[in-house]
Each structure stands twice: as C-alpha cells, then as structure tokens.
Amino acid sequence: MASALNSKIHAPGNCPGSKADARGGAGWRMDCDPEMHVKMCKKIAQLTKVIYALNTRQDETEAGMEALREAHQEELQQAVAETEARLLQAQGRVGEEEALRQRIQALESALELQKQLTQEALAQSASCRLETQERELRVEAEHAERVLTLSKEMLELKADYEKRLRHLSGHEAPRWDRLTKEGPEPKAEPGCGPEMREVLLEVERLRAENQQLSKDYARKAEELQATYERENEAVRQAMQQSVSEALWQWQEKETDLRKNFQAQEAALQAQVRKLEGDxxxxxxxxxxxxxxxxxxxxxxxxLDVQLKEARQENSELKSTAKKLGEKLAIAKDKLMLQECHVTQKTGDMKTERVSENEVLRKENNLEACSLHPQQDQNFAKECPCTKGGTDTQTKKEACIETEYMKQKYEEDLRKIKHQTEEEKKHLKDQLMKRLEDLVKKHTVEIKSVRSSVEAERKRLQKEVEAQLEEVKKKSENEIKQLEEEKAALSVKLQNSLLEVLRLEEFIQQNKACPPRGDEKPQELDYQHCNILETQ
Incomplete structure (x- = not known):
C-alpha cells in the first residue's frame, strides 16, 4: 500500500515541470530527506491498517450479526416446535381429562344403579315381609274361623242337650219325686214297671250319648288343637325360613353393597388423589x-437489543470508517498537494539556480577575458559556497514544512482518537442505561407473572379442595343413609322376630292349658277374642 501511494505521489503527471525536472526533484527528495519520506509512508501505512482493521471489524460484526440472526431464527423455530409439542401434550391431557370425566360419570351411573338395586332389594324385602304378615294373618283368621265354627257347634249341641234334659226332667220329675218318697226299694207295681224301665233306659241312653258327645268334643278339640299346632308350626317355620332367607339375602346384599361402596370410595379417593397430583x-x-x-x-x-446495538455499532463503525476514509483521502490529497508544491518549489528553485549559474557563468566568461587567472580560481571557489548555502536553506525550509505537516497530522489523529473514545464512552453509557431499564422492566414483568401464577395456583387449589370436600360430604351422606336404612331394617327384623316369639308363647300357653268339660266353650271364646285382639 505504501509503494502504491508512493507511486501515486511520484507520478510524473501530477505536478508541472519537465520529466528531467521531476526526476531531478524526486532524486533530490530521496537524497535530501529520506527520513521524512519514511515517516510519511509509515503514517500512510498505519492509516491503511486502521482502515483495514475497521473493514475487518465491520465484516466480523456483519458475520456476528448473521450468526445472531441465524441463532435467533433457530431459537424461534425451536420455541415454536416446543410450543407445538406442549400444545399437543396439553391436548392429550385434555383427552385424558375427558376420559376421566367419562369414567367418573360411569362410576356415578354405576353408583346410581347400585342404589336402585339396593332400593329394589329393600322393596323385595318389604314385600316379602308383607306377604309373610298377610299369610300369618290369613292362617290366624282361618284358625279363628274354625275355632268359632266348632264353638258354635259345641254350643248348639250343649243347648240341645240341655233342652232335652230339661224336657225330660220336667216330664219325669213327679215320678222321680214319688219314687224317692216311697223308699229306696219300692215295690214293683205291675202297671208302672215297663214305663220306669223305659225312662231309666232313656236316661241311660242320654247319659251315654252325653258321654259320647263329651268324648267327641274332646277328641275334636284335640284334633283341632293338633291341627292348629301343626299349621302354626308350619307357618312359624315358613316364616322363620323366609325371614332367615330375607335376612341372609339382606346381609349378603349389604356386604356386597359395602364392598362395592368401599371399592368405589377407594377408587374415587385414588382418582381424587390422581386428579390432585395431575x-x-x-x-x-x-x-x-x-x-x-x-x-x-x-x-x-x-437478541433484538443485541441486534439493534450491533446494527447501530455497525452503522457507527461504517460512519467512522467513512469519516476516517474521507479524512485519509483529504490527508492524502493534502500530502500530494504539499508534495507537488514542494516539488514545484524545488523545481523553481532549481531553475532559478540554473539560470543564476548560467548568468554567473556568462559573467565569469566575460570577466575571464579581462581578469587574471588567479581571480578565476577565486571565483570558482566562491561559486560552490554560494551553491551550498542555497541548498542548505532549501533543505531547512523543507524540513520545517515537513515537521509542521507531521505535527498537524498527529494533532488530527489525536483529535480523531479522542472523538472516537468520547463516542465509545457515550455509547457505553447509553448501553448501560438501556440494560438497567431492561433489567428493571423484566423484573417488574417477572414479579407480575409470578403473582398471577401464584393467584392461579391458589384458585385451582381452592377449587380442588372444594370438589374434594363436596365428594367427601356426598360419600358421607350416602354412607349415613345406608346405615339408617340398615338400622331401620334391623328394627323391622327385630319387631318381626318379637312377633314370632309372642305367637310361639301364645301357642305354648294354649298347649299348657287345654280346655276341660263345660269350660271349653268359654275358653275357646276367650281364645277367639284374644286372637281377634292380636289380629
């Protein structure tokens, strides 16, 4: 780059003058001030390196921005993919929730069906108990009717017997009185013997008939009592069997219901725990x-902030590079103009010196013709001294001007560096301020999101606790209802057993106190009244 710049600077068409003058001026510059030329080349090389570094940094910044853009796109795609996957998982969870709801509905329907079956079993037990009671009442009514019928027959037989006995006693009373008055051994009268024998035979026959009727009545009463006992025993056994079967069925159903309810309660609790965990x-x-x-x-x-900052930094670097390029071009132009000016000045000085030398030579030639040869030698010595003084003055002026340009260029570089540092500091302050603002904003947003998430979690927890409490209360109410039904059925069963025991005691009392003689109809009437009262 330095050689190219030097070639541009030392191009033959850049400044006025002939080719010989240009070659002479270039040679004079190289011979007179090589150090200044080297310094200028170094400065130009440094500026070129700075521009190259800025361009390289710009390329690296663009590559970093492209990498950030690609990473940003990849992260966005990954976030979209993860969001879609989580949405699919959420949809799957929704499907699982729907399946759980259906399962809960199925369990509720099964519970309702179990309740219906329990109610049907209770209704069947109640109907069986009613049928047993109706059967008992029907048997007792039939027995009471038979007892009433036999009692009526016995009363009719007794009334007929008493009527005939009264008739016989009223018809034969005078004769019996007379016979008793006559003595224990009356004499047989020929006219009264056959009638008395007939009367006595009639009396004996009536007595035998009365005894036979009493025996028949006792036998019929015993048969009726045995029939009643057999029927009562059969009814009692059938009732006990039906009650035991109903009790066994009820206990079995109660056990099944309890097991089902326990299993359903355990399943519901497991589902509730699962739902809570879910x-x-x-x-x-x-x-x-x-x-x-x-x-x-x-x-x-x-990433957006970094991208904006990178773009802004890139634009700033571009503008800085552009400014530095413009300043470098201006400096190059200034250097070229100064070099052209110095070259022109040195060419003019050289031309003047050549013209002066020619004039001096002509004068010397003219004087040589008229003066002494010693004077020619002295004049020849003075001419190189004059020439050396002129060259020294020109070199001094060129050095002074070069030093001035160097100082000015260094001052410009210091100003540019100071300005760049100030801009960097300002940008850094702005970046720190924006970062602080972003951190504050993100902190506020995170706090708000946390508060909203905490509120949502508390709300969901309250809803779950309310649902659990409702399910628990419902289960407790159902268990209490079943226990109440069980207690009611137990009370009814105890009442039926007490009734059976009372009937057995009544039957045993009837067995222990059989009817005797003429008291049997009254006792049968009393038993009939007791049976009616019991009914």
Whole structure:
C-alpha cells in the first residue's frame, strides 16, 4: 500500500515541470530527506491498517450479526416446535381429562344403579315381609274361623242337650219325686214297671250319648288343637325360613353393597388423589411453561437489543470508517498537494539556480577575458559556497514544512482518537442505561407473572379442595343413609322376630292349658277374642 501511494505521489503527471525536472526533484527528495519520506509512508501505512482493521471489524460484526440472526431464527423455530409439542401434550391431557370425566360419570351411573338395586332389594324385602304378615294373618283368621265354627257347634249341641234334659226332667220329675218318697226299694207295681224301665233306659241312653258327645268334643278339640299346632308350626317355620332367607339375602346384599361402596370410595379417593397430583403437575407445567415463555421473551428481547446495538455499532463503525476514509483521502490529497508544491518549489528553485549559474557563468566568461587567472580560481571557489548555502536553506525550509505537516497530522489523529473514545464512552453509557431499564422492566414483568401464577395456583387449589370436600360430604351422606336404612331394617327384623316369639308363647300357653268339660266353650271364646285382639 505504501509503494502504491508512493507511486501515486511520484507520478510524473501530477505536478508541472519537465520529466528531467521531476526526476531531478524526486532524486533530490530521496537524497535530501529520506527520513521524512519514511515517516510519511509509515503514517500512510498505519492509516491503511486502521482502515483495514475497521473493514475487518465491520465484516466480523456483519458475520456476528448473521450468526445472531441465524441463532435467533433457530431459537424461534425451536420455541415454536416446543410450543407445538406442549400444545399437543396439553391436548392429550385434555383427552385424558375427558376420559376421566367419562369414567367418573360411569362410576356415578354405576353408583346410581347400585342404589336402585339396593332400593329394589329393600322393596323385595318389604314385600316379602308383607306377604309373610298377610299369610300369618290369613292362617290366624282361618284358625279363628274354625275355632268359632266348632264353638258354635259345641254350643248348639250343649243347648240341645240341655233342652232335652230339661224336657225330660220336667216330664219325669213327679215320678222321680214319688219314687224317692216311697223308699229306696219300692215295690214293683205291675202297671208302672215297663214305663220306669223305659225312662231309666232313656236316661241311660242320654247319659251315654252325653258321654259320647263329651268324648267327641274332646277328641275334636284335640284334633283341632293338633291341627292348629301343626299349621302354626308350619307357618312359624315358613316364616322363620323366609325371614332367615330375607335376612341372609339382606346381609349378603349389604356386604356386597359395602364392598362395592368401599371399592368405589377407594377408587374415587385414588382418582381424587390422581386428579390432585395431575392438577399439581399441570400447575407446575404451566408455571414452567410461563417461565420458559418469559425466558424466551427475555431472550428474544435481548437478541433484538443485541441486534439493534450491533446494527447501530455497525452503522457507527461504517460512519467512522467513512469519516476516517474521507479524512485519509483529504490527508492524502493534502500530502500530494504539499508534495507537488514542494516539488514545484524545488523545481523553481532549481531553475532559478540554473539560470543564476548560467548568468554567473556568462559573467565569469566575460570577466575571464579581462581578469587574471588567479581571480578565476577565486571565483570558482566562491561559486560552490554560494551553491551550498542555497541548498542548505532549501533543505531547512523543507524540513520545517515537513515537521509542521507531521505535527498537524498527529494533532488530527489525536483529535480523531479522542472523538472516537468520547463516542465509545457515550455509547457505553447509553448501553448501560438501556440494560438497567431492561433489567428493571423484566423484573417488574417477572414479579407480575409470578403473582398471577401464584393467584392461579391458589384458585385451582381452592377449587380442588372444594370438589374434594363436596365428594367427601356426598360419600358421607350416602354412607349415613345406608346405615339408617340398615338400622331401620334391623328394627323391622327385630319387631318381626318379637312377633314370632309372642305367637310361639301364645301357642305354648294354649298347649299348657287345654280346655276341660263345660269350660271349653268359654275358653275357646276367650281364645277367639284374644286372637281377634292380636289380629
């Protein structure tokens, strides 16, 4: 680059003068001030390096921006893919929730069906108990009717017997009185013997008939009592069997219902625990998703800020490089103009010196013709001295001007460097301020998101606790209702057993106190009244 710049600077068409003058001026510059030329070349090389470094930095910044853009796009695509996957998982969770709801509905329908079956079993037990009671009442009514019928027959037989006995006693009373008055051994009258024998035979026959009727009545009463006992025993056994079967069926159904309710309660509790765990897991996932979304948002914002900063820095670097390029071009132009000016000045000085030398030579030639040869030698010595003084003055002026240009160029470089440092400091302050603002903003957003997530979690927890409490209360109410039904059925069963025991005691009392003689109809009437009262 320095050689190219030197070639541009020392081009033959850049300044006025002939080729010989240019070659002479260039040779004079190289011979007179090589140090200044080297310094100028070094400065130009340094400026070229600075421009190259700025261009390289700009390329690196563009490459970094492109890499950031690609990374940003990849992160966005990855975030979109993860969001889609989580949406699919959420949809799957929704499907699982729907399946759980259907399962809960199926369990509720099964519970309703079990309740219906329980009610049907209770209704069957009640109908069986009613049928047993109706059968008992019907048997007791039939027995009471038979007892009443036999009592009526016995009363009719007794009334007929008493009537005939009264008739016989009223018809034969005078004769019996007379016979008793006559003595224990009356004499047989020929006219009264056959009638008395007939009367006595009639009396004996009536007595035998009365005894036979009493025996028949006792036998029929015993047969009726045995029939009643057999029927009562059969009814009692049938009732006990039906009650025991109903009790066994009820106990079996109660056991099945208790097992089913326990299994359903355990399943519901397991489902509730599962739902609680699922809700907690989903709450954690939601919080994680929100945190991840917030992180992605923060990352996107950071990347956007970095991209904006990189673009801004790139634009600033471009503008700085452009300014430095313009300043470098101006400096190059100034250097070229100064070099042309110096070259022109040295050419003019050389031309003047040549013309002066020619004039001096002519004068010397003219004087040589008229003066002494010694004077020619002295004049020849003075001419090189004059020539040397003129060259020294020209070199001094060129050095002074070069030093002035060098100082000015260094001052310009210091100003540019100071300005660049000031701009960097200003940009750094702005960046720190923006970062602080972003940190504050992100902190506020994170706090708000955390508060909203905490509120949502508390709300979900309250809803779950309310649902659990409702399910628990419902289960407790159902268990209490079943226990009340069980207690009612137990009370009814005890009442039926007490009634059976009372009937057995009544039957045993009837067995222990059989009817005797003429008191049997009254006792049968009393028993009939007791049976009616019992009914």
């Amino acid at each position: 809700l907690e897991h989903r709450g954690r996932k939601i919080s994680d998703l929100k945190k991840y979304a917030q992180k992605l948002k923060d990352r996107i914002q950071d």
